Amino acid sequence: MSKLLLIDGHSIANRAFYGLPDLTNSQGEHTGAIFGFINMMLKFIDDEQPDNFAVAFDVHAPTFRHKMFEAYKGTRKPMVPELKEQIPRIQEMLRAMGVPVITMEGWEADDILGTLARIGEEKGFDVTIVSGDRDLLQLATEKVKISIPKTKKGGTEIENYFAADVKEAYGVTPKQFIDVKALQGDTSDNIPGVEGIGPKTAQTWIAQYGSIEECHAHVDEMKKGKVVQNFIDQWDIAVLSKELATINVNAPIELEEGCTKLENLFTEEAYLLCKRYELKKLLPRFEASTTTKVQDNRAETFKRIYDFTDVEDFFAELKKSGKDFVGASIMAGEDKRIKGAALSVGDSTVYVDCAGFITPDYLGHKLMEISKAGVKLCFWDLKNAMHLLYELMSDDEKQAILTNGGKAEIFPTAVDVAVAAYLLNPTKNAYTADDVASEMLGIIIPAQADLFGKTKLNAALEDDNLLEAVTTYACYNAYVAFAAFEKVIAQIKEEGMLDIYENIEMPLVYTLFDMELQGIAMDKEALAEYGNRLSVRINELEQSIYSQAGEEFNINSPKQLGVILFERMGIEGGKKTKTGYSTAADVLEELSATNPIICDILEYRQLAKLKSTYADGLAACVDSDGRIRSTFMQTVTATGRISSTEPNLQNIPIRMELGREIRKVFYPKDGCIFLDADYSQIELRVLAHMSGDENLIGAFKAGQDIHRSTASLVFNTPFDEVTDLQRRRAKAVNFGIVYGISAFGLAKDIGVGRKEAQEYIDNYFVAYPKMHEFLEGLKSDGKEKGYVTTMYGRRRPIPELSSSNFMTRQFGERVAMNSPIQGTAADIIKIAMVNVHDRLLKEGLKSKLLLQVHDELLVEALESERIQVEKLIAEEMENAAKLAVNLEIDMNAGKTWAEAH
DNA sequence: CCAATCACG
DNA sequence: ACGTACGTGATTGGT
Numbered sequence: 001m002s003k004l005l006l007i008d009g010h011s012i013a014n015r016a017f018y019g020l021p022d023l024t025n026s027q028g029e030h031t032g033a034i035f036g037f038i039n040m041m042l043k044f045i046d047d048e049q050p051d052n053f054a055v056a057f058d059v060h061a062p063t064f065r066h067k068m069f070e071a072y073k074g075t076r077k078p079m080v081p082e083l084k085e086q087i088p089r090i091q092e093m094l095r096a097m098g099v100p101v102i103t104m105e106g107w108e109a110d111d112i113l114g115t116l117a118r119i120g121e122e123k124g125f126d127v128t129i130v131s132g133d134r135d136l137l138q139l140a141t142e143k144v145k146i147s148i149p150k151t152k153k154g155g156t157e158i159e160n161y162f163a164a165d166v167k168e169a170y171g172v173t174p175k176q177f178i179d180v181k182a183l184q185g186d187t188s189d190n191i192p193g194v195e196g197i198g199p200k201t202a203q204t205w206i207a208q209y210g211s212i213e214e215c216h217a218h219v220d221e222m223k224k225g226k227v228v229q230n231f232i233d234q235w236d237i238a239v240l241s242k243e244l245a246t247i248n249v250n251a252p253i254e255l256e257e258g259c260t261k262l263e264n265l266f267t268e269e270a271y272l273l274c275k276r277y278e279l280k281k282l283l284p285r286f287e288a289s290t291t292t293k294v295q296d297n298r299a300e301t302f303k304r305i306y307d308f309t310d311v312e313d314f315f316a317e318l319k320k321s322g323k324d325f326v327g328a329s330i331m332a333g334e335d336k337r338i339k340g341a342a343l344s345v346g347d348s349t350v351y352v353d354c355a356g357f358i359t360p361d362y363l364g365h366k367l368m369e370i371s372k373a374g375v376k377l378c379f380w381d382l383k384n385a386m387h388l389l390y391e392l393m394s395d396d397e398k399q400a401i402l403t404n405g406g407k408a409e410i411f412p413t414a415v416d417v418a419v420a421a422y423l424l425n426p427t428k429n430a431y432t433a434d435d436v437a438s439e440m441l442g443i444i445i446p447a448q449a450d451l452f453g454k455t456k457l458n459a460a461l462e463d464d465n466l467l468e469a470v471t472t473y474a475c476y477n478a479y480v481a482f483a484a485f486e487k488v489i490a491q492i493k494e495e496g497m498l499d500i501y502e503n504i505e506m507p508l509v510y511t512l513f514d515m516e517l518q519g520i521a522m523d524k525e526a527l528a529e530y531g532n533r534l535s536v537r538i539n540e541l542e543q544s545i546y547s548q549a550g551e552e553f554n555i556n557s558p559k560q561l562g563v564i565l566f567e568r569m570g571i572e573g574g575k576k577t578k579t580g581y582s583t584a585a586d587v588l589e590e591l592s593a594t595n596p597i598i599c600d601i602l603e604y605r606q607l608a609k610l611k612s613t614y615a616d617g618l619a620a621c622v623d624s625d626g627r628i629r630s631t632f633m634q635t636v637t638a639t640g641r642i643s644s645t646e647p648n649l650q651n652i653p654i655r656m657e658l659g660r661e662i663r664k665v666f667y668p669k670d671g672c673i674f675l676d677a678d679y680s681q682i683e684l685r686v687l688a689h690m691s692g693d694e695n696l697i698g699a700f701k702a703g704q705d706i707h708r709s710t711a712s713l714v715f716n717t718p719f720d721e722v723t724d725l726q727r728r729r730a731k732a733v734n735f736g737i738v739y740g741i742s743a744f745g746l747a748k749d750i751g752v753g754r755k756e757a758q759e760y761i762d763n764y765f766v767a768y769p770k771m772h773e774f775l776e777g778l779k780s781d782g783k784e785k786g787y788v789t790t791m792y793g794r795r796r797p798i799p800e801l802s803s804s805n806f807m808t809r810q811f812g813e814r815v816a817m818n819s820p821i822q823g824t825a826a827d828i829i830k831i832a833m834v835n836v837h838d839r840l841l842k843e844g845l846k847s848k849l850l851l852q853v854h855d856e857l858l859v860e861a862l863e864s865e866r867i868q869v870e871k872l873i874a875e876e877m878e879n880a881a882k883l884a885v886n887l888e889i890d891m892n893a894g895k896t897w898a899e900a901h
Numbered sequence: 902c903c904a905a906t907c908a909c910g
Numbered sequence: 911a912c913g914t915a916c917g918t919g920a921t922t923g924g925t
Contacts, residue, residue, distance in 0.1 A: 554923075557923055559905095583905085585907075609907060609908070617920070638917075648918080650909060651919065654908095656908095659908075736915065740914095806912060807914075811914075853909075854910040854917085
């Protein structure tokens with residue numbers, strides 16, 4: 001038996017749009033409905049396995065009812081622009097997938113669906129119509145099924161209606177469904193119906209008499225009353241209503257023979273669109289279904305070489321050609337041992353395989369050699385490439401690198417295309433060759449998953465069967481690095497970010513490399529001892545909690561904990577979340593007086609965190625030389641900050657005394673001390689400068705305690721009479737401003753009413769008159785341009801600003817206010833880092849920059865160099881930027897990180 | 902693989 | 911009538 005699947009385009013697009021968060025791609029185009037639609041469609045195709053398939057749309061975007069608007073029945077809202085712009089794209093995608101998109105001027109999608117269903121049934125098809133609209137139930141027969149997807153929490157459920165199911169659910173046949181609607185009307189569809197008749201009456205009448213005509217004929221039998229009288233008086237309207245409510249199944253549709261035949265949906269064209277809209281979750285479906293053929297066929301020209309002669313030939317060729325730019329991609333596994341490297345100069349791309357005679361050592365030195373000869377190597381992750389090179393150096397060479405830095409000793413003039421691409425859009429999750437290739441070069445190349453499937457790169461490198469795939473992957477990396485770099489730079493230049501790229505980000509790659517290489521010494525024994533101390537107390541608390549709860553359970557499970565506290569123990573005041581009770585610290589703290597178990601849980605949580613993340617977590621990261629080496633990520637944050645991973649050294653505890661003790665196990669090497677310098681109020685100083693507000697600038701210039709000064713102005717209190725509470729609240733206001741103020745957030749933070757919080761904010765803007773104008777300017781500027789910038793021109797796109805969703809847009813506004821401030825501060829400390837690092841080397845000092853924690857630098861300084869280094873750090877940090885206010889730092893020396901900060 | 906929690910700036 | 915502070919990463923539990 002053949003099957004025909006029909007989809008109600010606008011209705012399902014609408015479901016998809018409201019069922020998903022507001023997804024956008026990196027261009028800021030809304031894509032949630034496209035994704036949701038195609039996803040839902042594929043699910044139906046999988047479930048139904050139809051052999052014929054079509055999608056119907058209204059010619060013009062209809063209006064829609066939505067939960068949100070139920071209160072205003074009859075005033076259907078027009079389609080929001082975010083959805084509207086996606087409709088043509090959905091249709092484009094469908095056409096690309098070879099799906100017939102059927103629209104007819106003068107006919108609604110309902111009529112098209114009904115007509116197709118009728119024709120299909122006549123031809124002996126089983127028909128399924130997918131729609132969110134219950135009006136289509138009138139089309140149900142024994143062979144025509146109406147499928148209505150319902151979004152429930154925990155996924156979508158589908159209600160299926162054959163004729164019998166309609167009867168069961170509504171007590172009337174599908175055809176009678178029309179009569180019911182004719183009586184009750186539907187204001188949102190402009191079907192008047194009969195006054196005074198609602199769903200109840202309509203259903204009862206039709207169930208009894210079968211149609212409005214029969215009702216009319218038997219009107220005498222009915223109980224006299226207002227409603228019956230209305231029915232008699234408004235008979236004409238009822239008839240008209242029935243006509244309006246009836247879906248016309250005789251639309252003059254002419255379809256080419258066989259055009260609804262379902263063929264391969266996963267076409268090349270659709271794949272391109274999928275990439276274009278960055279529908280990442282859908283890509284695997286296309287990749288599994290299309291053969292590995294891609295638009296770009298350069299892979300055939302890639303050469304794998306594994307003889308000295310071939311390698312020497314390539315480098316000789318390179319030298320002869322006088323080319324000074326080479327795309328490069330080094331392949332290495334977990335052990336950091338180089339397996340090979342791809343090199344590309346565009347026309348010629350080779351993969352040098354470290355098999356046979358060619359050793360990693362030879363290859364590595366060859367790369368260093370050409371770099372030092374002035375060839376600019378372009379990597380996807382230069383910092384990592386340098387680490388790989390470092391690993392295969394001799395002890396003497398390693399010493400030289402540690403002393404003189406990676407720039408001088410490894411790759412003096414290399415560049416990083418990922419770092420460059422990050423500047424163009426810092427909000428992406430990854431900067432891969434396939435992504436950049438499609439964006440900058442307009443070509444489709446295989447992504448890692450296309451070549452290796454689920455196999456990790458590490459494993460692929462060990463698998464001889466995947467040598468071909470590894471070669472292709474590496475070569476494309478090298479090729480795209482070569483071919484796209486100039487274009488990326490051209491765009492950077494166009495967008496005014498060349499200065500940031502050349503003078504901040506690229507030098508920073510080398511600075512971060514040296515920092516990562518240095519690492520920081522850990523007292524392993526002290527760390528273990530600290531962990532043991534925690535364990536003892538954790539066990540005590542565990543027992544205490546179990547006995548108070550009356551049973552053992554997993555305290556680490558918020559789900560179990562919530563049940564124990566708020567159900568078994570009946571503690572009042574539990575707040576609910578989507579999934580259950582909230583057991584977050586701020587919620588529990590409010591209840592801590594209620595029951596002593598709460599205090600134990602809070603303490604348990606704190607200690608468990610310290611033990612798992614810090615005591616155990618850090619211990620697992622200590623290298624064989626007793627030092628711990630973090631990776632600083634330069635292409636992660638949306639604002640321009642760096643981040644730190646494996647381990648994260650930017651969130652080592654400090655606020656609580658017990659946590660702070662961890663810092664005692666970080667210590668400088670023999671003959672050294674730590675110098676720790678942090679900017680004082682850098683974000684507020686940046687704010688003062690960027691806003692140009694004289695009062696804020698004045699307060700900083702006067703060297704005043706800035707929160708006290710704000711308190712004095714906001715609370716209208718003489719500076720010296722500001723209370724601690726006032727200062728604390730003013731501090732929260734200052735934070736709030738930097739975060740993109742909202743009365744609600746501020747109120748929650750300081751525990752006052754929203755009205756009062758709003759007053760503080762109002763007072764703040766009176767106190768600092770230019771601030772309001774400045775922040776408003778950021779918002780309107782961002783809205784107009786689609787992005788905001790830091791003082792140095794670093795961009796952050798904010799597509800949320802043009803959302804019609806209130807919450808999303810509001811979020812965009814906060815981001816527009818915060819990013820320029822946080823980002824400018826990030827720019828400044830990056831400049832300081834590079835300058836401190838470079839000057840330490842230039843002045844021949846042995847002291848080393850080890851860490852950056854957003855507004856803080858940690859230097860391991862030789863005791864003998866201390867005075868000079870202190871001066872150097874202060875100069876470079878304070879002079880990193882020239883602002884309307886001074887950049888001040890606090891610097892401390894210490895024998896541990898705890899002491900120095 | 903995601904949500905909740907909590908550590909930092 | 912919505913339901914919120916900005917930016918990160920690691921761990922844990924649960925699907």
